[in-house]
Amino acid sequence: KGGGRISPDDFRHVALAETVSTNSECLAKAREGDPGNLWITAGRQTGGRGRRGRAWVSEPGNLYASLLLIDPAPIARLHSLPLAVAVAAHRAIRTVMPPAAPPVEIKWPNDILVDGKKVCGILLEGEELADGRRALVIGIGVNVGVAPEGALYPATSLRREGASASPEELFAHLFLAVAEMLALWDHGTGVARVIELWRSAARGIGETITVNLPDRSLSGRFAGIDHDGRLLLDTGAGTQQAIAAGDVFFG
Ligand code: BTN
Structure with missing residues (x-):
């Protein structure tokens, strides 16, 4: 990198009405040679994926967003990247919550809870491309209007917790917050700061x-x-x- 700080202008955004999975969509773009820093959002997903091989039910009304990064950092540094993204999602969600709303917290490793219930999950997927580049996809799902039934962990939606923002409005905040946190994370000593921010938003430390x-x-x-x-x-x-x-x- 030329030493320039990451800024929101570095990112492109493609909005789809429907897709199988925005993560798969980003990986497909990477295989076609996309240079990265590409956001893909969808109004709904027909094959949304969650962590640890689970499905992510993806009805219309929620936010389904994935960010494609190409060779974002040496492998050793990548472990802290999801923490930076969780801090960004926490920040974006807090921004759309009304004053005096229930607490917004991070649940390890990178879920966001409102009032102790899950509103957001993050799935990272990586792939070594044929040309030797490494693609990393950060997928973020937020229950904006709809909370899934029968999920592993009790779920809620931002609307149920008092927020009136649309998925598009939430994405605008997320887009900026992720650029800001990636700039911090990318910057020499920033990882320590990212971890400090993560800790201060986390649920249950000491319990x-x-x-x-x-x-x-x-x-x-x-x-x-x-x-x-x-x-x-x-x-x-x-x-x-x-x-x-x-x-x-x-x-
Ligand atoms: C989790 O299990 O908590 C992670 C859920 C991640 C869901 C998002 S929705 C956008 C992106 N596309 C997917 O198929 N999954 C992620």
Whole structure:
């Protein structure tokens, strides 16, 4: 990079009425040689994907957005990228909530909760392209008008929590917040600041939580996160575990 700071002008946006998955759409563009910094949004998705192989029910009325980045950073730095995006989504959602609204918090690793219920999930997908470039797609789904039934974690929508913004209005805030947080993250010492912002918005640090892993559950005191975004869990007698992926439950 030429040392220039990332700015909102660096990003393009394509709005689709419907697609299978905006993440897939971004990966397809990358394979066609797109230079990156491309946002794709859709009014609905017919095959939306969630974390850990789950489906993301994608009815009209919500925000489905993906950002394609090409070679955004050395691999080692990429672990902290989702944290920056979660802070940006937290900020954008807070902006559209009315005053005296219920708390907006980040749930590790990068969900956003309003009043303790999930309104936003983030899915990162990467791919090594045929020409050697690395594509990274950050997919963000926000329940703006509709909350899915029967989700793994209790869900709500921004409308139910008192916000009147449309998906388009929320996207305008998200677009700016992500550019701002990527600029911070991209800047030398910015990762420490990103982690500080993440911590100050996070739910449950210092509390007892349960983390469901594919093969077992762990309970302990949520001590915080490390620079790679791993959850630090104190499981008693001076033992701390660093967890890279799992589903957190509070209280
Ligand atoms: C999660 O499981 O919490 C992550 C959900 C991510 C959903 C978004 S919606 C836009 C983008 N396209 C997808 O297929 N998934 C992400």
